[in-house]
Amino acid sequence: MSPQPSSTPPSLSRIRIGSAPDSWGVWFPDDSRQVPWQRFLDEVAASGYEWIELGPYGYLPSDPAVLAEETARRGLKVSAGTVFTGLHHGPDVWDETWAHVADIAALTQAMGASHLVVIPSFWRDDKTGDVLEPDTLTAAQWRHLTGLTERLGHEVRERYGLRIVVHPHADTHIDSEENVVRFLDGTDSDLVSLCLDTGHYAYCGGDSVKLIETYGERIGYLHLKQVDPEILAEVRADGTPFGPAVAQGVMCEPPAGVPALEPVLAAAQQLDVDLFAIVEQDMYPCEPDRPLPIAQRTRAFLRSCGA
Structure with missing residues (x-):
């Protein structure tokens, strides 16, 4: 008798x-x-998650003692902080950028996390859709972007012991x-890793599994997200900015x-390194009662994948 196929999902131990x-x-x-931060913490814990990100700086308490108490009593730990940067503008923006990064990096370090997610600035406004600058960079701007991102990676590591992971994002230059x-x-690669957001990469036409298989040593962090292909086709055809596209449910x-x-997680597991995979379903704005049941179903789905 031939063995029956196992219904047990593969182990995603890393x-x-x-x-x-x-x-x-x-x-x-x-x-x-937006929902109050207390409700977010209550509901993310109730959904079965152990790890969270800080989100936009100032949403969660910025006092490390307060935040540590609030997360600990809910059984939560912080995986990363998030910063927004416009480093393609060159050295003139460094001091302002560092002032923004330093506060967030300090809180991230104090919470015991080891990653800082770096999102490039948008070339069009994520609320209004107004075009702020050209959607392509000059050769000089690319040099600023890469060189100053390396500097940021060095400074963040030396001063705060964190590793930056740069997040490709719709309506940015990466x-x-x-x-x-x-x-x-x-x-x-010693200074700069990638936060691969599966939804944003698909939104912009990329193949996450291919990227993991090709640049696996550069993948330092994952955001798990999906796009609705029918809505995506509509917003691409219409040239809809990212913010309004999210409001349409993309x-x-x-x-x-x-x-x-499933194949994204399997490819990540094959890298044989420990990786955070943080669920991010862009839903701004949304009704306050909508996120919890989605989060619970998503957590159950990921368990069925072995995660």
Whole structure:
């Protein structure tokens, strides 16, 4: 008799699953359309997650003692902080950038995390869609971007013991496969790793599994997200900015969208390094009762994948 196929999912022993304020519709430090931070912490813990990100600086308490107490009593730990940078503008923005980064890096370090997610600045406004600057960089701007990102990686590591992971993002200059590869090829792997967001990369036409298999040594962190292919086709055809596209539901609940997360997680496991995989379902703005059941279903789905 031939053996029956096992229904047990593969073990993803090197993958640590978490979620983020983003999955509760939180994009800003303070916004009347967002749930209070206490509710986010209560509900992310109730959904079965152990790890969280800080989200936009100022949303969660910025006092390390307060935040440590609030997370610990809910059984939560912090995996990373997040910063926004516009380093392609060159040395003139360094001091302002560092002032922004330093506070967030200090809180991230105090919470015992080891990663700082770095998101490039948007070339069009994520709320209004207004075009702020050209959507492509000059050769000089690419040199500023790569060189100053390396400097940021060095300074953050030396001063705070954190590793930066740069997040390719829709409506930024690090978005498509072409631009992501150009950025990786132009930066030192010892100083700069990547936060691969599966949804943003698919939104911009990239293949996450291919990127992991090709640039595995540069993948330092994952954001798990899916896009609705039908809505994506519409927003691409219409040239819709990212913020309004999210409001239209372009980022959807897994496993309804693309890319399939099972092969992404399997490829990440094959790297044989410990990786955070943080769920981020962009939902700003959303009704306050919507995130919790989605988060619970998503956590159950990821368990069915072995995570």
